Amino acid sequence: MPNSSPIADKADRRPVIVITGASSGLGAGMAVRFAKKGYDLALCARRIEKLEELKFEILSAAPLARVELAPLDVNDHDAVFTVFEDFKTRFGKIDRIIINAGIGSxxxxxxxxxxxxKAVLETNLIAALAQSEASMQIFREQGEGHLVIISSMSAMRGLRSSIACYSTSKAAVAHLAECMRADMLRKPKITVSTIFPGYIESEMTAQAPKDKTPYIVSNDKGCDLLVKAIEAKKEKACVPAWPWAPMGFLMRNLPLSWVMKLI
Known part of the structure; x- marks a missing residue:
């Protein structure tokens, strides 16, 4: 059985990652991969039964991992602070927090x-602000930590139809991440990364017609690349880098009518 008591020996301490929206999709996929890489996990989401299933999967693949769970609706802002602080108390320290929870409809x-x-903006932006506040409060107290904001390639440009507010929210959280990076310029032990995923198979992309998700990659490949990008601790990363890094340049600079044809 993995140890479930606070870790006393710092030399043996495994790094701890908090992942929100971890019950399925990219959050769940990243959790499994980080556990295999030697991390302990603090996972939260609304669907606690899904988290319990995920914990079983993680411990089957990485039996030495410590996995702590908490039910959390990120729109309950007081609960965000409570859950994050409780995770810190349980583990003693948090090394990385991945703000992954979001909706797309x-x-x-x-x-x-x-x-x-309104629900998209509240969940993807206002709730992300609450998570950022709770995360940075912990990291400032610790003097170190890595905050990861999961944005989207849709942040590169205002998009039409049903993803108008989704692209707005993802652009806003990317801007928020940059604001926090600016605050931390003199505190190099606290880093903030913005990840811009392209189309990766998940519950969210499953709702979209195939012709609306070009260049889509499997969940397995996408999660592998997300974990690699996060561990690199770069300020910004498009995932997968090909074709999304050059696509991002085109999206930002081409006339809007051309951008609509690309995606």
């Missing part, structure tokens, strides 16, 4: 979908 602006669009 919006509506075209002006077609009666205000409530859907």
């Amino acid at each position: 919006g509506a075209p602006i002006g077609k009666g979908g205000f409530q859907k669009n």
